[in-house]
Amino acid sequence: MTDQPGREPEQRLPVPRPEAQPPAPVERFTASPSVRQVELSPERAAQIVRQSSNARWVGFLAVVVVVLFVALYWFYELGAPLGITESRLEAEVGAQQVTAVTRGYNIYQANCARCHGVNGEGGIGPTLNRQDKLFVHLNENYLRNILEAGGRYACGDPLSAMPVWADTGNPPGPLNYVQIEELIAFLRATNDDQYVIRDDELYEPVMDPLTGEEKTFTPWRDENYKPEPGATPYPDCWTKEFTSGPSAAPSGSPVGSGAPSAPASAGPAGSAAPSGAATGSVVKIQAAGIAFDPTELSAPAGAGFTLELANNDAGIPHDVDIRDAAGTSLFKTDTFPDAATKTYEVPPLAAGSYPFVCTVHANMTGTLTVE
Numbered sequence: 089m090t091d092q093p094g095r096e097p098e099q100r101l102p103v104p105r106p107e108a109q110p111p112a113p114v115e116r117f118t119a120s121p122s123v124r125q126v127e128l129s130p131e132r133a134a135q136i137v138r139q140s141s142n143a144r145w146v147g148f149l150a151v152v153v154v155v156l157f158v159a160l161y162w163f164y165e166l167g168a169p170l171g172i173t174e175s176r177l178e179a180e181v182g183a184q185q186v187t188a189v190t191r192g193y194n195i196y197q198a199n200c201a202r203c204h205g206v207n208g209e210g211g212i213g214p215t216l217n218r219q220d221k222l223f224v225h226l227n228e229n230y231l232r233n234i235l236e237a238g239g240r241y242a243c244g245d246p247l248s249a250m251p252v253w254a255d256t257g258n259p260p261g262p263l264n265y266v267q268i269e270e271l272i273a274f275l276r277a278t279n280d281d282q283y284v285i286r287d288d289e290l291y292e293p294v295m296d297p298l299t300g301e302e303k304t305f306t307p308w309r310d311e312n313y314k315p316e317p318g319a320t321p322y323p324d325c326w327t328k329e330f331t332s333g334p335s336a337a338p339s340g341s342p343v344g345s346g347a348p349s350a351p352a353s354a355g356p357a358g359s360a361a362p363s364g365a366a367t368g369s370v371v372k373i374q375a376a377g378i379a380f381d382p383t384e385l386s387a388p389a390g391a392g393f394t395l396e397l398a399n400n401d402a403g404i405p406h407d408v409d410i411r412d413a414a415g416t417s418l419f420k421t422d423t424f425p426d427a428a429t430k431t432y433e434v435p436p437l438a439a440g441s442y443p444f445v446c447t448v449h450a451n452m453t454g455t456l457t458v459e
């Protein structure tokens with residue numbers, strides 16, 4: 089560059105420095121000074137201490153609440169120790185068992201009692217309440233199967249009097265699977281508990297009109313029952329109990345066996361004993377339709393007589409068991425299921441009246457008058 093005429097000469101370095109000035113004061117924080125203050129005021133410090141102690145309390149209480157809840161729920165669910173309360177699930181299972189047994193009782197009375205007896209003592213159908221049968225023979229599976237398949241499941245008799253009960257059976261029966269399970273619960277229930285009889289529809293206790301108290305029932309099975317050591321297990325088919333195996337009652341020996349005969353009646357003494365052993369009178373009785381005919385027999389006192397038993401129920405075992413007033417068996421014929429007529433020599437009996445029963449069918453009874 090060159091100086092221009094008429095102008096001031098160009099300034100050349102070093103340029104004179106402007107006079108040094110103090111730096112402009114800069115606010116580096118925009119918050120108010122009170123906030124910026126590092127030291128706490130005594131009030132603030134006290135407040136912080138209070139707050140943190142409150143917070144700890146809240147936390148502590150929250151933990152206590154949770155711990156208590158867990159503990160209480162634990163005992164509620166699993167049962168308090170020392171048997172104070174029962175586990176909730178177990179109690180529920182127990183309550184359901186009671187309900188099932190109670191309902192099963194009603195189902196039994198409505199459907200089964202007419203053949204198996206109100207207390208399972210037997211009748212047209214076999215006894216159900218005996219411990220030796222309940223021990224293994226009448227187990228849950230067997231019951232379920234026979235209710236599903238009907239009486240033919242017991243001994244394979246296609247003409248069995250017992251129908252199919254389960255509605256899943258063929259042909260379908262009247263009971264659904266819940267009712268079947270309830271029935272089984274009742275049949276298998278143990279006799280250490282009493283149950284209140286309840287109305288079928290309202291499930292209200294049934295009252296005894298005389299005493300005004302709730303009616304109850306006791307199931308049959310004895311949980312502590314043990315069969316005699318060495319005892320033969322109950323046969324798969326219930327009629328085998330009568331046709332084989334040792335029988336406690338003294339068994340008469342047949343002296344003759346006729347072919348299936350026409351229904352015999354207790355008429356005048358006939359010439360029925362083919363062996364000729366019978367010299368005294370002949371007493372005839374027939375079993376037909378799971379009943380004795382006649383139910384009144386008479387025989388001479390002090391002299392033996394011939395008992396002629398005609399079984400006209402093919403496939404259904406019958407016998408005649410003559411007992412004394414105390415129920416002790418005095419004379420028992422064989423129990424035979426075939427449609428046959430068999431004769432037996434009965435030893436002399438003292439004058440009196442003797443009840444007789446069929447040991448298979450508790451409802452088959454009669455009276456023998458010896459005079």
Ligand code: HEC
Nearest residue numbers: 199200203212213214239240242243245248249250253326
């Ligand atoms: C019409 C009469 C009748 C009715 C009702 C009846 N049963 Fe039976 N039940 C029989 C007869 C008969 C037998 C024997 C079966 C056979 O061998 O043919 C039998 C057999 C049984 C057996 C097998 C017994 C054994 O010793 O093996 C059981 C269990 C049984 N019934 C349960 C029931 C139940 C539960 C009911 C009610 C739902 C019922 N029965 C209703 C007649 C009946």
Ligand SMILES: [Cu+2]
Nearest residue numbers: 406446448449
């Ligand atoms: Cu009988």
